[in-house]
Each structure stands twice: as structure tokens, then as C-alpha cells.
Amino acid sequence: xxxxxxxxxxxxxxxxxxxxxxxxxxxxxxxxxxxxxxxxxxxxxxxxxxxxxxxxxxxxxxxxxxxxxxxxxxxxxxxxxxxxxxxxxxxxxxxxxxxxxxxxxxxxxxxxxxxxxxxxxxxxxxxxxxxxxxxxxxxxxxxxxxxxxxxxxxxxxxxxxxxxxxxxxxxxxxxxxxxxxxxxxxxxxxxxxxxxxxxxxxxxxxxxxxxxxxxxxxxxxxxxxxxxxxxxxxxxxxx
Amino acid sequence: xxxxxxxxxxxxxxxxxxxxxxxxxxxxxxxxxxxxxxxxxxxxxxxxxxxxxxxxxxxxxxxxxxxxxxxxxxxxxxxxxxxxxxxxxxxxxxxxxxxxxxxxxxxxxxxxxxxxxxxxxxxxxxxxxxxxxxxxxxxxxxxxxxxxxxxxxxxxxxxxxxxxxxxxxxxxxxxxxxxxxxxxxxxxxxxxxxxxxxxxxxxxxxxxxxxxxxxxxxxxxxxxxxxxxxxxxxxxxxxxxxxxxxxxxxxxxxxxxxxxxxxxxxxxxxxxxxxxxxxxxxxxxxxxxxxxxxxxxxxxxxxxxxxxxxxxxxxxxxxxxxxxxxxxxxxxxxxxxxxxxxxxxxxxxxxxxxxxxxxxxxxxxxxxxxxxxxxxxxxxxxxxxxxxxxxxxxxxxxxxxxxxxxxxxxxxxxxxxxxxxxxxxxxxxxxxxxxxxxxxxxxxxxxxxxxxxxxxxxxxxxxxxxxxxxxxxxxxxxxxxxxxxxxxxxxxxxxxxxxxxxx
Numbered sequence: 204x205x206x207x208x209x210x211x212x213x214x215x216x217x218x219x220x221x222x223x224x225x226x227x228x229x230x231x232x233x234x235x236x237x238x239x240x241x242x243x244x245x246x247x248x249x250x251x252x253x254x255x256x257x258x259x260x261x262x263x264x265x266x267x268x269x270x271x272x273x274x275x276x277x278x279x280x281x282x283x284x285x286x287x288x289x290x291x292x293x294x295x296x297x298x299x300x301x302x303x304x305x306x307x308x309x310x311x312x313x314x315x316x317x318x319x320x321x322x323x324x325x326x327x328x329x330x331x332x333x334x335x336x337x338x339x340x341x342x343x344x345x346x347x348x349x350x351x352x353x354x355x356x357x358x359x360x361x362x363x364x365x366x367x368x369x370x371x372x373x374x375x376x377x378x379x380x381x382x383x384x385x386x387x388x389x390x391x392x393x394x395x396x397x398x399x400x401x402x403x404x405x406x407x408x409x410x411x412x413x414x415x416x417x418x419x420x421x422x423x424x425x426x427x428x429x430x431x432x433x434x435x436x437x438x439x440x441x442x
Numbered sequence: 443x444x445x446x447x448x449x450x451x452x453x454x455x456x457x458x459x460x461x462x463x464x465x466x467x468x469x470x471x472x473x474x475x476x477x478x479x480x481x482x483x484x485x486x487x488x489x490x491x492x493x494x495x496x497x498x499x500x501x502x503x504x505x506x507x508x509x510x511x512x513x514x515x516x517x518x519x520x521x522x523x524x525x526x527x528x529x530x531x532x533x534x535x536x537x538x539x540x541x542x543x544x545x546x547x548x549x550x551x552x553x554x555x556x557x558x559x560x561x562x563x564x565x566x567x568x569x570x571x572x573x574x575x576x577x578x579x580x581x582x583x584x585x586x587x588x589x590x591x592x593x594x595x596x597x598x599x600x601x602x603x604x605x606x607x608x609x610x611x612x613x614x615x616x617x618x619x620x621x622x623x624x625x626x627x628x629x630x631x632x633x634x635x636x637x638x639x640x641x642x643x644x645x646x647x648x649x650x651x652x653x654x655x656x657x658x659x660x661x662x663x664x665x666x667x668x669x670x671x672x673x674x675x676x677x678x679x680x681x682x683x684x685x686x687x688x689x690x691x692x693x694x695x696x697x698x699x700x701x702x703x704x705x706x707x708x709x710x711x712x713x714x715x716x717x718x719x720x721x722x723x724x725x726x727x728x729x730x731x732x733x734x735x736x737x738x739x740x741x742x743x744x745x746x747x748x749x750x751x752x753x754x755x756x757x758x759x760x761x762x763x764x765x766x767x768x769x770x771x772x773x774x775x776x777x778x779x780x781x782x783x784x785x786x787x788x789x790x791x792x793x794x795x796x797x798x799x800x801x802x803x804x805x806x807x808x809x810x811x812x813x814x815x816x817x818x819x820x821x822x823x824x825x826x827x828x829x830x831x832x833x834x835x836x837x838x839x840x841x842x843x844x845x846x847x848x849x850x851x852x853x854x855x856x857x858x859x860x861x862x863x864x865x866x867x868x869x870x871x872x873x874x875x876x877x878x879x880x881x882x883x884x885x886x887x888x889x890x891x892x893x894x895x896x897x898x899x900x901x902x903x904x905x906x907x908x909x910x911x912x913x914x915x916x917x918x919x920x921x922x923x924x925x926x927x928x929x930x931x932x933x934x935x936x937x938x939x940x941x942x943x944x945x
Contacts, residue, residue: 275734279669298665317720440540
């Protein structure tokens, strides 16, 4: 089904998407929020620029955007895929528990904050360019990969990467780690993305955006993991 | 390092003439206070471990036990009381942040106790609730909608979703993790039987309790534990937790040790790993951002569920509530600074926030002044201790009350304020299977139903006395209240006259 979204209120657009019950293509999207919220089992292709909270609580659907997305993409996402042929704003994948987000370009601040994994739910975000500050803050599980494919001479991540991290992993494709890491995080230098899961995520990102895998699979990565599962255990005194 | 001895606050007094050394106290105490001395055949106690939860006292078959406040004393000092001294010792011993549970125990004024309820005499006579109908049913939700008509003139149903309650009392948010499975089951079943709601807190909803969905409010907090489509859809309403009265401005932290297999399934996080709820929602920095979360939840649930926004009662609560009332939320929940908690830093619990009575009165006034009171319903909690508190809260402007501590007391809690240790002898604030099974949900739910039914009768009596036969007519009716022992400022903030000040 095709929907022409020009001038539509988000509630009307979302209602039309929900009612269609089939794969949907949206044209002329201009900032409508909450597209695909909670959707399962369907493909939605979006032309234009969706608004905040694209795919919030997404539960299995696959969303493709042929441009940039705004803030809070994939908020509390539980399953499915969001593929963005552009860059994403702040708080991408907030508290995400499952599914995958692939971003061709950069992400803003607070990407993957409080991402968590649970049994078969293994959330992942793969970012082609750079990430802003607070990447993976409070991360409790899942995988964040930043591929650093950009030509600006800026660090691959901003400040406070992984602050409060107590699970999961962050992979940064770079030769030298120029960001200062907080005490809760340890970094190891590895060749290639490391685990099978990480390799397959990088391959999937390359396939989705038509990139040659080789430079991504053979490069140097920094793998960040938490120092402890219970970082605050010693903090309290029963009173 | 030097560990300074901290003398116990309580002494376990055992009447040797009554004690039959049956060792029940020993088996009942998860803190391991009691032990049997085979050489003398007598019971011993180590009071340094006692939290004064009264489990042993309650279960001793010969009533041989009592717990008394120790009369051991430091040199008396009105400024440096024993508790204050002990806290310094504890921190010097460990370097840790002091951790406490349940509500603020400090002697701050309780304004409920300084408000008196009116009754009718002669004119507008009292109503006998045993003889005449009293309306205690109410709806929570947004009331301000434009009336729209179909082409044929019939009214369109544009009323946003409402929560129907048969009594103005709900059970407040307590997560599975902070309290036990059996405690949750008791609350869920009682809510169903009473025609009201219980609240999952931020710990997710156990699969076994999905069947109580019609009476369940689910919470969405900063950690988003257990939040997914089915969870949202199962609930009657969704509560966004911005703050909690016991610990305004800080997040939650469930230690990995309390994350059992079952709790892990419910929260959808790995076993044994700390569950950290950050202090802020990292996507909410303004009322506009809050509106976005409200709207995204509405979209995800197709506008079928009322959205509650819960905040702690803090200094600018009225201004914050004004923002929330414009955020698209249907209900505002306000939690006062005496509200309970499974664990909070002592300093926060005891020093941050304001009394619920003041926050409520100010919020209701502010929303009325701005003409947006009917945009939202107001729920208050922390702490509502009796039916009289409920009546006073409604007269100050609340639609209904959340009760947490009172509900736990009904389940057997003795307010020892040691929930953070996870060794609750009453089977409430623990995940230890041997302790959890001490709380029988068949009996627990009955006790909750008893409590709320009794309060309902009392509310009807008080309403009848005032000549009021529906909650609607009591809500915000501050002329039904008079203050006693209050300053002019307190009277002004509460919006009530002094006792004896006749119209």
C-alpha cells in the first residue's frame, strides 16, 4: 500500500499505517512522529524525513528510511529492524532491548543509552559514521558498533562514552582511541570486529548500504566492555 | 581498619519462665538473632542482628518474647542523638552512602493531623450511608473535550479513555523485585475484587499476572524494564514514572543479588546484574519531551489507555503539574515526601521533597486558577494512612489516593524499615523462596480487601456526616476542612480556614 503523507497529522498517518495491515510505502514524510510505534511483522519504507520516536516500542516490523531520522529513533524497541540511509539524531535506540538499528551516517548524543539484552533479545546498533557524546551510557547489554566512516577530522565518539556501563559491548573502528573513557569501562585493541555476532552485524551493515566488507572486517577496533557487573555494590551502607 | 562497635538499638527480652525452647523464633528469624544453646538447653539472642520486625514476637507460642528499646545511652545530647552518632560511625566504618527503606520517619509535621472534617447539623442534614445510596465510584481521566456531533445530530463519543474505580483508593507502585511474588499476587487479586487497580512499579509484569490486566497499572520508568508492546497493551493504564516521593531526583538501583531468575524474566534483564534506573529519563528534558513520551505511548496503544505521569512532591510541584496537565497526560500522580521505598539513600529520603498535603493543595489551586483542572485527574500518595486521610485528600482536591505502606501493613509488614536487606521475615520485601512462602496470597488478598472495604465504609460515614452523597461533591470542597495548630502561611497554602472560623 502507498500512502502520501504530505500535510497529514501524525495520528492520522499512523492510523492509516496500522489499518493497512500490509507492507507500506510512505511518500512525502515531513516530520510525522511515532511512525511504526509498536508495530510487528511488516515492512514500511519511508521516503522523506520521519519525526521523533520513529519505531518506538517496535516489536518486529522492518522500517527503512531513505533519508535522515530525528530524535529517539527505536525508543524502547523490542524487535525488528530500522535501516536509515542517512544520519540519526539524539537518543537513538534509547533503552532498546531487541532488534537492530543500522545507520549509514552519524548519530547524535546519547545513542544506545540504557540498551539491555535478555536471553534471545540481543539488541544492536551499527553506525557508519561517528557518534556524539554519552554513547552507550548505562549500557546493560547488547552491541554498539561505530564504524567511523567519515572524513571530518573529529574523534569517532564524543565525551563520556560508556559512563555507567554494566553490560554489553561497544566496538569502535579506529586505530587509536582518542576519547577518555570513564572508570567503569575497559578497552582492548583487536583486529576485526571480534565475535561472530559482531562480524555478522558489520557484514549486514555493509550489505544493507552496499559497501565493500573488506576494510570493515580487517580494520583495528577498540572493544569496550564494563569492568564489573555490579559497579555500585560497594557504594552503600545499610542504616 | 578500626571498626567501631555500634550498640544495638533494641534488646530482645525473653521471659525464661515462659520460653519452652521450641526454637520457632530461631527458624523464623532470617537475621539469625536467635539460637539454641544445647549445653544449657536455653535460647540465646544476638540483638546486634535484630531489626525489630516482630516476627518472633508474633509467632512465639508462649508469648515469651518482647523487643524493647535499649536503655543503654550515650551522654545525652539533644543535638547529637544516638541515631545521628551511629550514622557517622557507620559511614566512618565503611565509606558508604547510608541506605534506608520505607517512608521518612523524621518528626516533620503531618498536616493530615492538623485538618478537621466538617459535619452537618440541623440544615443540610447528615445522610445515613446504611440507608441511603452513597456514590464512591469515580472515573479518572481527562474530561475536557469538545462536544462533537454526527451529521444526524447524535453526540460523537470523544471522551478520552477513563479508569473506573469503585472506591477512591488504588495500590501504589511497588515493583516485583522490591516486593515478592506473593505480595504482588495479593495486591493484584485484591485490586480485582475491590474494583480498583494495583501498580507494577518499574519492574515489569510477571506472566502469571497478565490475567489481572484490567486492574493493573503498568509503569514506564527511566530504565524501561520489562516495557514492551504486550505489557503496555495488557494494562488498564500506563504510568510514566518521573519521580518518587521517597527519593525525588534520584534513580533506582536494584542490586544484582535481588535479581533472581523470576525477577530477571519479569524485568527482561540478565540474572545477577544490577538493574539501574537512571535519575532522569534521558529523552525528557522539557514538558515538550514529556509530551512526546506520552504521545508515543498513546500511539503504541492506539489511544485506548489513560496515561498517568507520576512526580515526587517537590518545591515547584504546582508549576510542574501545570506543565504535565498540558502534556497530554490524563492523570497526574503526586507522591509526598513520606512515601515508602524498598531502598533509598537515607539523606534523600529524610531531607528531600515536601509534604503531600501542601503539594496537593497547591497543585489543585494552580490548575483551577489556570482553568486546566479538568484536563487531568489527580492521584496522591505518600503517605495516606487512613480513611480520614483519604477524605481530607479528596477535600483538598485529589480525585483518589494511592496507598502503599498501608497495604504492606495489611500484608503483615511491621515497618522495621529494613527492606533493603532483602531478608523480610514477613515474606514481603524479599525474593528468598523460604521467606516468600510465609506470605499466603489467599490470606493476603483477603486482608487487603478487608482493609479497603473498611475504609470505604468509613469514607461513606464521613461523607454522610457532611451531608455529601458523592465523591464528586467532596472533591476540592475545602470548606469541609478546618485547620488546627496551623500558621497563617500554612492555612493560606492549604486553602483552608482555621477551626472555629464560621462562614
